[in-house]
Amino acid sequence: MKPGNWFKKTSRYLKYRLGKLSPELKEKIEVLNSVELFEFCRGIDLVEIATECEFKNCEAGETVIEAGDTGDGLYMVDTGKHEVFIDDSEDMLAEFGAGDYFGEMSLIDNKDRSANVICKEGGRLLFFSKEGFVGLLRKQSQASFRFLFVQARTLSQRLRETNRKLSEKTG
């Protein structure tokens, strides 16, 4: 580890232990704490991840994610509501509120976004970029490992569910 990185990490840890985190960082941690994907993260891991995240405000009617765009990160909903549509279809696939997240697959694969996410009620999103995530992985941080573990578990649960549904359909 480079001395600069070591210093940053240590000062972050000391601030965390002494309760001297900035209000913005505290807000980010609160959002991360409400998201299932970070449930396996310790306090200090959340601080590490929160420093890589940024808040994004969005207005009602704004397109947050457009199908076909390159996935650049994960969005977590702090406030407001968002709807998911496939292409130009008017049928809503899902609705996201506080504590929900979308775009998590883009942290792992390089595929384009598969759906449109449109802001229904203006609010704030917390954005965890792919670059930030890869940066954490490069630093071999425990935070990224813990996050990956939960993501792998979530994906395996989804796969099992899909397999079950498929076997039910095929009889």
Next chain:
Amino acid sequence: MKTKKYTIRREAQVGKTRVLYEGPERKLEQLKDYFNDQKTSDVYPALEKGYESAIFIYTTDATFMSRLQKFCKDNLSGPAGGSFVTGLLPSILKTGQILFYLFLMSTVIYIMWELLMFAIQIFYLRL
């Protein structure tokens, strides 16, 4: 006699409590069921040395902490194991720490010895 096989870490800064357990995940599933009135995480394999499984509970409330401590004491403690000596030693004194303290002590003794020799030399040079 029962020994403690768990650690409770209260992380008030993020409003979480972490329970680390030396035994299998199954036992922590029991804890999860018992505290079903509280928001808890899934049970995960612990990444910390000496522990097998871990769970997070989303509260640091004092009343809850005492309930949690009681539950852990009753359910996550096990019979004393290991040799007589390790049974007597507090858990903090594991091999690594023992070696470290031995190294530290020998360094201190060496420095003191050198200082003593230096003092003796000065004393005799004066004479």
